[in-house]
Structures are given as structure tokens and as C-alpha cells.
Amino acid sequence: MVFQIVHETRSRLRLRAHFLCDPAFDETYLEDYLGAMEDVTAVRVNAMACSLSVHFTGGEPAKIRILQALESLPMEVLGEEIEPAQQTDMGDVYRGGAMVLLTFLLPHRLVPVLSWISCFPLVWGGISTLVKQGLKVEVLDATAVTLSLLRRDYLTANAINFLLTLGEYLQDSTERKSHRLLRQLLKPPVDKTWINLDGQEVEVEVKSLRVGDLIIGHTGELMPVDGTVVSGDALANQSAITGEYVPVHLQPGSQVLAGSVLEEGHITYQAERVGAETTMARIGKFITTAIQRPAPYQRESEALADQLVPLTFGLGTGVFALTRNVQKTAGVFCVDYSCALKLSAPIALRASMYRAATEGILVRDGRSWEKLSKVTTFVFDKTGTLTERSLQLSEIIPLDGASSEERILSLAATAEAPYNHPLSQALSQEAARRGVPLLPRSLAEYIVAHGVSSIIAGKKILVGSRHFLEDDEGINCLPADVPEQELYKSGNNILYIAEEGKLIGLLALNETVRPEAKDTIKNLKDLGARRIIMLTGDNRQAAQAIGQKLGIDEVKWEFLPEEKGGFINSLKKEGETVAFIGDGANDAPGLICADVGICLREGSSLARETASVLLQKDDLRPLPWAYSFSKQTISYTRENFYLATGLNSAILVLALLGRISPLVTSIFHNSITVGILMRSLSLSGEEKK
């Protein structure tokens, strides 16, 4: 794309380009695109002046990088992603308003000409809609205005024109606002990644990645940049990029797309495209789906609104045929139900999604938000969701007579280092706290719901559940029988560690229930949830103990991740609307299968990618709030629907009876529309700030 440098200093660039004032140009996209660059401190677009200013640090080299980035600007910046609804700006509204005033002030001869000119876009819009799409609202509006113009009732024509423009402006600006906000909040969650540096795995900032770096992807991780697989074998979930849940098999030679998440296995891949480009493409897609997918309720009311148009039109024509009264006819045309019906649902949904976002609840789309209001069963994951994500290492028990506590912790923490399962994090933290060193590690593999396998100093180390070591790996675990009993009694989660096929010790981790969990469950029940269920990969003792503490009557244990998905599907078959709340990579199937998948802030990338609602704080309390607020939103939309139909019908009757003039009809009608829009918008909670 072509730029012209207007002005530059050592830390600021001002550029001009034509596309900046193109109406299709997506300002926020460009701001995010440049803003994601390391040296850029601020970006400002002035669309009116077709100009762009960029503040940066890093002198000449940074400037060159910025100019290069601008030259290779992706096409999304001229986004057809947002339907280019006729953009109405404040200027149109002022012009419309001024015309109403001028009707009184101007010499009589000028008024007709100016009114025709001012209303022409609306009339023309009506004609072209009629030709292209048939009988739609625009046609009704245009007919009402044209009839008034023909009757030389310029005040009415201009007033209708003004009110319609105002309504449109309000809609456009709310849309833009919610769009921008969602985009800001959905920045990608990864900032660090593992790379292979001369045979060693080291953790680096995603920002510092360069083309050619060897990136190591482990199970559950989000791939930060695009590239090609060099070694390894994995299943990747690309739903964030493609919008569809189809796992892709990655093997040497396969393309890795930034934003895919590894569900199984691990790979090493070479970075090909890094920096702003890859991540932004992903965000763009995400937003597109979030914003374009309408809620079912919204669709219903839109369909109804469309059906009502021919009805109003027929009524108007009928009135004219019977009475030959143009004024009454114009009055009827002024009432169209569709404005309020069509606008109120999407604006209410977005306004409330905006409000939810400011409360720390990100909702992926209107559909999920509406589903949440209908949930009958909440299914919770245990570890990290009902219990605190952070566990405390309470005891290390060496069992082979040779290894010290420190050695066991060091091996376990090394094996767990790449993962963010709560158990892994507890071990890493404890090792750091005690100053126990991590060892060089050449291979690590995560076996979901079982544990990890790793080669450390040439020896094979396994850390995981008893089932994993004993049943799957055939390791003798009998020495654990005695110490295990005591540890379970005092509420511990136990990890088993083996070296070269021999059990060397136990690691006991203390799990604490989240302080807000009990109240959260009670609140959900009070708000109308029929069933609360806890699902866990952990064993029976641990599951039942926690279920009892929290007052959950249905507890299911030793569930493999796939089984979690199957269980949720069976609940759905029974007719329940299911919300699943989880945090780990092992919860992804549950999150996908549920009607609403809810993920906590600290959740793994895979969980975050697959959830439809993200809680931004590591806290369950917003959950009942979101449940009741989504219900409130839906009932608000229903009320708006009845208000709009009721009030408009009343006006229609008055207009039919000839009790009110087209002007009054239009004022009433448009005030109703604006009133209902305002009512919907109030859900965003803006006025409280």
C-alpha cells in the first residue's frame, strides 16, 4: 500500500495515504497491527485527514521496520469483515437537524429544492433496496418521505429524514464501540514460548522470536507464530483460526498456523512468519466470528420484522385505495415495526456483552450469551476450578532408600517444567522456592490425565497417577500402599515418580477448595440451575471429599478427557442445557461439547481457545452474576419486543383513524425507536461510571 511521509522526527512518523479515508478502512485493526510491534509506543489514525502518526523508540532501524510493516499491510485492514452498513456519521445527523430548522427559517422558494436534495439519499436508498432486495424497511421509509415531499409537507419529510439518520447513527456508534472493546480484550494470551537453543530447551519472549528459530510445542500450548514442522508428531486444534473444530495431524513438513493449539503430542517447528502479522490475523478472525454470528433470538426478531414490512405496506396501500387520503397513507408508512424490533435485540446483546466484559467476563458471541441464560445444568471440573489452582507441596516421601527429597523434587520439577497443569506449577514453584536446580532435559511428553514422561540426564523419568505408573507402565507401586493411606486422609493429591522403571518416591500436594466455591454453587441453584455436577480425573476419595465440602450431590471421578465430552453429550440428550466450567487442557472436550463452555483466567491455552465464555479473573464469583445478567438481558429484549410492537400498533391505529398527522406519527414512532435503543443500550451500564 502506498504511503507518503509527511513529517518525521527521531521518535515520530506522520504519514498520509489514500486508503486511510476509505470508508471500509478498519482503524482499530491498523492500530492493533502497529501497536503489537515492539518499538511502537503509540499509533493515531486521523481518518478525516487521511493521515497516520506513529510514535516509536529505537531510532532509524525501528523506523525502517515500521515502514516495512506498513508496506506489507494485510488486506484485512480494508476489512470487509464488518458488513459495510451505510456508515452514518455525526455530520449526517447535523445536516438532517439543520434542514428541519431551515424549513422554518429559509425563504419559501428555497425550501422545496433543499428538502428534495437533503432527502434524496434516503429516497434513492429506498429505490435501490426495492430493486435489489425487495420490500424492506428502507422502502417504507422512502415511501413515507416521498409522499410527504409530494404533498409539499417539507417539515414532515425533513423531520422523518432527521430522525431516521439519528437512529442509524446511534446504532452504528454502538456497534463500533462494542467492536473496538472486544478487540482490545481479546489480545492473545501467550507471551512466552520454548525454543531449542543449541540442543537445550529455553523459554523466551514471543516478541523476541525470529524467522528460523526452532520452536518447541508441547501438549496444551498455543503456537505463537507460523512455521513448518521439523520433527515430532502432534494433533492440533485450529478452531481459533478456522472457526471449526477439526483436529489437524502435524508431522515433519506440515504447516503450523499461529493460534493453533496442540491437543496431543509435541513438535519442534521452524518459525517462518513472526511478529505482528500472524497474531493479528488470528485476532481478526476471532472478532469476525464473534461479531457476525447473530444470536438465535436476534434472528427470530429480524425475521419477524421483515415479515411485518409487507404488512404495513399493504395496509398503507389499502388505506390509500379506500380513502384517497395521502396524509393518512403517509402516516401509516411512517410506522414500521422493524426499526425497534431489528435493532433492539442486537444492541441489547452487545451492550450487555460489553458490560459483562467490563466485569471481567468475555463472551465469544451472542449465541453463547443467550444460551447461558437458558442453562439448566452446571458441570464443574475439580482441580483448578472448584479448588485453588495453586496446590502446596506438603510432603516428599523417598521410597527407594537412595534418593533424597531434594533429588526427587528436582527430577519431578524438571519433568513438569514445560506444562501449566496445576500439579506441574506447584512442583515448579516449590523447586524455585527451595532453590532446587532444574536439570537439562532432552525430551518431555504429556500424557493427558495420566502424567508426564521425560528423559533427564539419559534416564527415563515418569511422574503421574498411580494408574499411569502401575497399570499402564507396569511399575511396582506396592511400596506406596502404607504412606498413601495417611496422605489421602489429610486431603492430599498424590503424584508417583519413577526412574528407569522403578518407583522412587511420592509427592503429596495439598488441595484447598476455593473460598468462593460454596457460595457460587448455592447462588447458581438459587438462580434456577437444576443440577450441579462435579467431574474429575482424580480418584474417588479426593472427589467425594470435595463434593461433600461444597454441597454438590452429583460427583463423577476418574474421567478421561474424552469421557468428559461424552458425559456432557449424554446430559444434552436428556434435554439439559449444559454449561461446563473448566480450566485445563484435559477439559477441552467438555468445553467444546457443552452448550456453553466457560474457562477461568488461569486456564491452559487449549481451554481458553475452546471456551465460549472466558472469566478474566481467577475467581468464580462473576459466574452467578453472568448467569443472572444474561437472563436479565434476554428478558429485557423480550420486553422491548412487546413494548415496540404494542406502542407502534397504538400509533398505527391513531394514524389510521386520522387522529395524528404523519409528522406526529413519525415523531412518536422514532421516539419509540430511540427510546427502545436507549433502553437496550442502558444494559452496557455506562451511565454508572
Ligand SMILES: Nc1ncnc2c1ncn2[C@@H]1O[C@H](COP(=O)(O)OP(=O)(O)OP(=O)(O)O)[C@@H](O)[C@H]1O
Ligand atoms: N502434569 C501432570 N503431572 C503429573 N501427573 C499428572 C499431570 N496431569 C495429570 N496427572 C495425573 O492424572 C490425574 C488426572 O489428571 P486430570 O488432569 O485429568 O485431572 P485432575 O487435574 O486431577 O482433575 P480435574 O479433572 O478435576 O481437573 C491427576 O490426578 C494426576 O494424578
Ligand SMILES: [Zn+2]
Ligand atoms: Zn491409562
